[in-house]
Amino acid sequence: MKYLFAALLAGGLATACTTPAAPDDSATLAPVEAPATEVSVATFDYASVFGQDDRPAADYEQYDIRKSKDVLTFTGILPGMTVLDLEAAGGTYTELFSRVVGDSGKVYMQNPPAFDAFLGDAVSKRVDGRLANVTPVRAPFDDLSAIPDGSVDVTTWLLGPHELWYTPEGAEPGALGDPDKAFAEIARVTRPGGQFIVLDHMAPVGAPATTGGETHRIDKAIIISMAEANGFTLSEESDLLANAEDDGSLNVFDPAIRRKTNRFLLKFTKG
Template structure:
């Protein structure tokens, strides 16, 4: 590659990254976000998450295991009316709930017409190819409930759901190196190296890591729900790319 072209690409990349910061900040500042979501911002650093995920207007985003919709709402605002957000509930979760109700759908909220709820298993059940598949603090649950086969199915489904060049981001509570199955189930944590191994085996390449939610004071030996460590666990954030 000739030097002028390389410099041009570097400049374009820097401009692209700089352009994401205002978009992320605007999504976080959205006045329609519930107070309960805003109360979690200091711990979840949503602007940094959106920038790391390279979310842009018009994109299709899959929020896998969306919970009460914290990130779903942020994605909805960021991608805008020309984009789409699919909040995918794992079939494994529905099996465990045994008919108990899920949180109210985000798509029913005013201004959230670009949000769609689906149920995913071997397929994420999204009708178009996505730019981003995002899963936050729950990859370990799929591994606990479905074993290695469960996360292998998820990773394969994420790969199939993405456009070439699309991103798959896994954010989760860090466990100690080599944490076994019993440790995962008891602590609701997972070994970062295991996640990398499993996702790379599905055909992804590791594209980036973010340290924004690291906490070196967390010994990684307490359950993530315990008072004092809840919302302050050491968390890894991995960005994978579909070649």
């Protein structure tokens, strides 16, 4: 369990959550227009958001391990966009997204209530008085009602989809959300033409979805199938974090493979 807690506190290596200072998750937010920007992925300087500043020191320790600059580039997030960071944990990637989208953009920092105990006040420390364009959303994966229909340009779920089949200690089964309803919610909030980015630990091909609650891995075929069933098309795949030496049998927190797992990175486009 100590490995799970450490990963959560680092900001989502496997999953995470916390309680924001005083978020009003029931508030109805005005729809956000598609970003009016002429900046392209080819010209945006993603390295510019990795400079030393007041963010937690642990972020800088994670960037190389996670290949965060390359992952960020893969997302295609640009200034002015609205981003949903699912299972944001302590917000290592939320911070990067916030700095990319800038004052004219918005980032929803989502974490399920069932993970409150793991991160304590990590979200409020990340956001309060720092990231004005970030809105914490404390809700299970299958209830994103705080986010308007079709308002999100890019939805990210980094090292998290497997959690739909995981039950945190002390929680009821299904506390994180129903898998089918969760993907339907992702489709609802993502605008037509918008992107859905998925990064997760690869399970052996053909492994059942329940593996997600056992070794914290998932067969990417399951994610592709569920995304496609909800109107997404796989548009790009990267082997950036692939590791052919990982056979997918070990729990991702096993010291023999931790931070060296075979991970898939997918980009879907909503039709």
